[in-house]
Amino acid sequence: xxxxxxxxxxxxxxxxxxxxxxxxxxxxxxxxxxxxxxxxxxxxxxxxxxx
Amino acid sequence: xxxxxxxxxxxxxxxxxxxxxxxxxxxxxxxxxxxxxxxxxxxxxxxxxxxxxxxxxxxxxxxxxxxxxxxxxxxxxxxxxxxxxxxxxxxxxxxxxxxxxxxxxxxxxxxxxxxxxxxxxxxxxxxxxxxxxxxxxxxxxxxxxxxxxxxxxxxxxxxxxxxxxxxxxxxxxxxxxxxxxxxxxxxxxxxxxxxxxxxxxxxxxxxxxxxx
Amino acid sequence: xxxxxxxxxxxxxxxxxxxxxxxxxxxxxxxxxxxxxxxxxxxxxxxxxxxxxxxxxxxxxxxxxxxxxxxxxxxxxxxxxxxxxxxxxxxxxxxxxxxxxxxxxxxxxxxxxxxxxxxxxxxxxxxxxxxxxxxxxxxxxxxxxxxxxxxxxxxxxxxxxxxxxxxxxxxxxxxxxxxxxxxxxxxxxxxxxxxxxxxxxxxxxxxxxxxxxxxxxx
Numbered sequence: 164x165x166x167x168x169x170x171x172x173x174x175x176x177x178x179x180x181x182x183x184x185x186x187x188x189x190x191x192x193x194x195x196x197x198x199x200x201x202x203x204x205x206x207x208x209x210x211x212x213x214x
Numbered sequence: 215x216x217x218x219x220x221x222x223x224x225x226x227x228x229x230x231x232x233x234x235x236x237x238x239x240x241x242x243x244x245x246x247x248x249x250x251x252x253x254x255x256x257x258x259x260x261x262x263x264x265x266x267x268x269x270x271x272x273x274x275x276x277x278x279x280x281x282x283x284x285x286x287x288x289x290x291x292x293x294x295x296x297x298x299x300x301x302x303x304x305x306x307x308x309x310x311x312x313x314x315x316x317x318x319x320x321x322x323x324x325x326x327x328x329x330x331x332x333x334x335x336x337x338x339x340x341x342x343x344x345x346x347x348x349x350x351x352x353x354x355x356x357x358x359x360x361x362x363x364x365x366x367x368x369x370x371x372x373x374x375x376x377x378x379x380x381x382x383x384x385x386x387x388x389x390x391x392x393x394x395x396x397x398x399x400x401x402x403x404x405x406x407x408x409x410x411x412x413x414x415x416x417x418x419x420x421x422x423x424x425x426x
Numbered sequence: 427x428x429x430x431x432x433x434x435x436x437x438x439x440x441x442x443x444x445x446x447x448x449x450x451x452x453x454x455x456x457x458x459x460x461x462x463x464x465x466x467x468x469x470x471x472x473x474x475x476x477x478x479x480x481x482x483x484x485x486x487x488x489x490x491x492x493x494x495x496x497x498x499x500x501x502x503x504x505x506x507x508x509x510x511x512x513x514x515x516x517x518x519x520x521x522x523x524x525x526x527x528x529x530x531x532x533x534x535x536x537x538x539x540x541x542x543x544x545x546x547x548x549x550x551x552x553x554x555x556x557x558x559x560x561x562x563x564x565x566x567x568x569x570x571x572x573x574x575x576x577x578x579x580x581x582x583x584x585x586x587x588x589x590x591x592x593x594x595x596x597x598x599x600x601x602x603x604x605x606x607x608x609x610x611x612x613x614x615x616x617x618x619x620x621x622x623x624x625x626x627x628x629x630x631x632x633x634x635x636x637x638x639x640x641x642x643x644x
Binding site for chain 1: 440456462463466512516519520622625636640643644
Binding site for chain 2: 539549577
């Protein structure tokens with residue numbers, strides 16, 4: 164690869180990696196949200212059966 | 215009480231407080247003189263005369279920051295800002311009064327700092343002095359409002375330089391340009407533009423910074 | 427839905443940028459960075475403008491939701507701004523051999539704006555949640571858009587005494603195909619930014635709702 168091509172690849176690569184990082188962050192967030200809603204659903208179930 | 219009357223009263227209060235306490239002004243004065251001496255040692259021997267002119271602006275901006283961090287402390291210490299905000303006058307008057315007081319402090323410091331600079335480094339021409347005055351307006355207008363924002367934060371003084379420096383960059387460009395360029399008119403006009411735009415913005419938005 | 431459109435457009439833009447658009451005579455292949463670098467920069471400006479608009483709406487209409495919308499827009503803008511600096515730096519290295527040059531007004535402007543908007547986050551996270559934080563953030567966001575043109579002029583003026591501009595590149599002269607590629611890329615990045623904005627806003631709103639729910643249940 165010529166040096167010009169390397170730089171172009173690097174530039175597009177940076178953008179691509181940023182997008183992937185974003186996807187990872189969203190995936191982590193979704194996992195956390197899923198856990199929290201499960202907890203809250205459990206709390207609501209206890210409330211309606213116990214209270 | 216009319217608007218300008220309120221502004222004048224608030225500014226006078228700040229000036230009187232400083233005259234009695236005499237803590238901020240001497241500190242700013244000593245700071246700017248020390249900085250100028252530091253610059254002498256910081257400039258390598260071959261350095262341009264123009265480099266020193268640029269450093270003058272660094273000194274002025276950082277000295278202004280020093281003063282601005284304490285701009286709202288009288289109000290904060292007594293809880294007086296809440297009282298002022300509740301008062302029937304227009305809240306922008308609080309900003310204008312405070313900015314005017316800070317402006318007077320800054321000019322007072324510069325009355326010593328500029329001759330000191332001329333003594334240590336090189337003389338300043340009319341373009342430079344006008345540039346300093348115009349930039350002072352911008353520094354006081356924007357700095358006072360940002361200081362009020364900083365007062366609302368937990369980190370207080372720490373955050374003011376971070377907020378202020380990016381906004382100060384155009385002022386430094388205008389000021390240095392007015393000092394070193396052969397045609398200072400353009401830079402002075404630019405400083406005037408900055409002052410107009412940001413003064414209006416500060417005046418309009420100050421009440422949101424201090425209210426809930 | 428928006429995300430799907432964004433994905434399609436970005437794919438199209440990449441194909442156009444690499445396979446369809448002709449190679450630039452002066453700069454060679456490194457010119458192709460331009461197809462994404464400039465749209466990313468323009469989108470960053472748009473995000474900051476959008477954030478300021480939401481900030482204005484907050485101060486004017488006093489509806490809480492505008493605070494979050496403004497914050498997310500500025501967050502996007504800062505990310506795209508960082509990307510602008512990164513791609514711009516790579517372009518500088520490819521074109522002029524150095525990772526940073528003060529000659530490019532656009533890059534210098536972005537550096538100043540990046541500093542400004544980074545301070546936005548420091549400010550926001552140092553104030554406790556509530557209407558005060560929303561107001562202060564909104565005013566700061568408005569200062570940001572005022573700073574953009576003022577800084578731009580300042581940097582232009584600074585050219586005269588800071589650096590003789592040895593490299594003046596406004597942007598390559600574009601043929602029809604190149605221009606079309608550029609427009610598609612611009613549209614793609616804009617839609618992408620909007621999709622990311624919606625996703626982030628959704629996530630933050632979910633967080634807020636869950637918190638309320640938790641408080642109601644415990």
